[in-house]
Structure formats: structure tokens, C-alpha cells
Amino acid sequence: HMVDDDHEAETSGKDGAQNVAAWSSTWNIRQFQQIGGPSVTVWRELRRLREAIDFDDVVERARNAADSSNWSRYVEVMG
Known part of the structure; x- marks a missing residue:
């Protein structure tokens, strides 16, 4: 453009x-999309979830980061 x-x-x-x-x-x-970075699609889907994930700590931390719009924390949690 x-x-x-x-x-x-x-x-x-x-x-x-x-x-x-x-x-x-x-x-x-x-x-x-950056190479080697976490999925933006997963970020978007996690933002849609409203209830806590009690069966997986990593997924819950990623959901919490996405829910609070904290991309850097999401990247850390996703490894």
C-alpha cells in the first residue's frame, strides 16, 4: 500500500x-504471523472462554493472559 x-x-x-x-x-x-510464535487463533479462542479451566494449569494461565489482553504473558506461558 x-x-x-x-x-x-x-x-x-x-x-x-x-x-x-x-x-x-x-x-x-x-x-x-511471526515464525515460531504461539498461535493467534488459540489466543482468540481463549479470549472467548469465560470460565476458568480447572483441568490444565498451562491452559488456564494462557486463558488468563488472553482474557486480560496480556500478549507478552501469553507468549511466555505458551513457551
Whole structure:
């Protein structure tokens, strides 16, 4: 967005963005998820849970971190 030219790829910004989108779609790669980090999907699902998890301490700590919007603590808990 708002890139005139991609000098490294020797193409326009618009063409470069379309190429990146096609590449990530072809290989089923999320463009903005850090490698090796915990799942954002799990974070979102844990935020939906309202009751405490009493059968797994790690899941409960992760749920608690997600529920309090504490991403850094969630990452620590998830390892």
C-alpha cells in the first residue's frame, strides 16, 4: 500500500504486492504471523472462554493472559 516502486524486485509497488499475495496464497503462508510464535487463533479462542479451566494449569494461565489482553504473558506461558 502506498509504495511507488520496489527497487529490489525492480517492479512497481502494486505489482510487488500482488506477487507477495499470490506467493503466500500458493504456499498457504500467513503473511504477518511471526515464525515460531504461539498461535493467534488459540489466543482468540481463549479470549472467548469465560470460565476458568480447572483441568490444565498451562491452559488456564494462557486463558488468563488472553482474557486480560496480556500478549507478552501469553507468549511466555505458551513457551
